[in-house]
Amino acid sequence: MRRTLALILCGWAAAAALAGQESPGQAAGHFYNVDKEVRIEGTVREIRFEPRYKDRAPFLVLVLQKAGAEERYFVEVGPSWFFGQDIHQGERLTVVGSLAGEGAVIARQLRLRGETVIVRDKKGFPSWSGGAARPRGKRRVGSF
Amino acid sequence: MIRTKMKIRTLVLLLFSTGLAVRADSFSLAYNYHSTSNLFQTSEALSDTMSSFGLFLDNDSEGLSFLSDLRYVLFRENPGLSFGTVNLGLDYLKASGTKSAFYFAAGGSGSFFRSEWSPFNHLSFDLIAAFKTYLAPSSILKLQSRSAYASFRYALFDHLSQSLSLSLDKFFPSLTTLKTEAVWKYKYFLHPFLRTLPETIPVMGGGGGPVYRGGHGFVPVYDPYGGGSGIQSASLALLAAQGLGSRVGLSVSGSRQWTLSGTNPFASIEEFYLVSNPSSDEFSWNGWTATALLTVLLPRDIEVKAAYTYTGRAFPGIEVMTAEGEPTGVPRDDTRRSFEARLEKIFPKLTVFIAYSRSDNRSNDPLFTWSSPYLLVGIEWTLPFGRKE
DSSP states (O other): OHHHHHHHHHHHHHHHHTOOOOOOOOOTTOOOOGGGEEEEEEEEEEEEEEOOSTTSOOEEEEEEEETTSOOEEEEEEESTHHHHOOOOTTOEEEEEEEEOSTTEEEEEEEEETTEEEESBOTTOOBOTTSOSSSOOGGGGGOOO | OHHHHHHHHHHHHHHHHHHHHHTOSEEEEEEEEEEESOTTOSSSOOOEEEEEEEEEEEEEETTEEEEEEEEEEEESSOGGGOEEEEEEEEEEEEEOSSSEEEEEEEEEEEEEEOGGGGGGOEEEEEEEEEEEEEEETTEEEEEEEEEEEEEESSGGGOEEEEEEEEEEEEEETTTEEEEEEEEEEEEEESSOEESSOOSOOOOOSSTTSSOOOSSSOOOOEEOTTOOOEEEEEEEEEEEEEEEETTTEEEEEEEEEEEEEEOOOOSSOOOOOSSSOOTTOSTTSOEEEEEEEEEEEEEGGGEEEEEEEEEEEEEEEEEEEEOTTSOEEEEEEEEEEEEEEEEEEEEOSSEEEEEEEEEEEEEESSGGGOEEEEEEEEEEEEEEEOSOOO
């Protein structure tokens, strides 16, 4: 068993060392800007699942109406959230994210139902494909 | 022959894992420390502390994501139970309009124990297909199918399983969510019944000696016809959740599970802390469970959860045994009360948590009347690399 594990570990370590490849980026002009970070508390008015980035799965997009105002924001969450979490129209949530164009927000953190979920880290790297709080791979489906 | 097959399958997992690692987007490291006063969850309590080390790699591209993780769990007092696991998988998300999506996943995993518990060594493969749609903006319907196959070194545990689930929820303006889920599942042990007495019966956990420390033990069941054994069950679950602003959540849920056909093909059902025991899983019991959960989000992103669970379970085909391991003809019946509290702090790249739980199990089999506290401390660090956004 030790030999098997050692073999797998060696393969992993060697592969990880070679893993510094760049993956396809997102559209120009639409990126996470830490200098434009905002915190918005509001109510979910609409839920969409639509393509946002080249070479990525469709994203969950929440139309959020700011509390006590008429302003609406299009909050871009991430692909895995569509299956990993069940968000409904009418739910109240707080989003921390970067303004990215008129009314668009790239979410970094969501708070709802007493829970905090990290969508991206503070530098804007998405954690829906790698991170402590995101559903990982097959766990996208979630459970009861 | 069996060993050769296991080696070939392990090599396939290794090659697949290496391929995934080369394309990884992110890299995570995790460390968990566990402490329990009752590792084997019997009245003959044995305490232990465990350290769990984990590595995770993920990649996401065009809806297709790859995952791989590697774990090693080290037992301090019972080193023979130390084991490593490797999990590999890929999944695919396909939109169907703006309110629906299909999800498909395929995965393989391997668990490798030290020699004392090597009969638990196994490789498994599973397939998941799911569909989610918003019937209305405040109502979600989900369908899911899961198929799995597991091959153990001790072939008695080899099995196939299939489950189908359907869930429906509804969110109300009062911040109340109601949800119901129905599940059907079937597990088929390929060859639990032995036609003849084998030359050697694996002895697990005895340090090479005849003492088995996990309970009554895995005594093979003899049947002149040999063959397999299936167990089929269905369950219905209900959940009511109430949000109190965006910082507090309260939920109560309950489920009832029925065994539709078949029985457990083993002489005993045993649960170990932290170790997946092939005789005990979601298929092996019928009964009901109820849970109350409170979640509170404190300032500075500190999350607190507290849960209480009551479970009443019967195990079809399992009888109460005497201290000498002789069946009494009385079906085994257990009730369990569990309390768990968890405190978690999320930093941008780091998550740390501490959890305490206590379980009190009552059984008409005296060996399985026990209580135990558990302590869990964990840290997970995520480093994105290979990504340019």
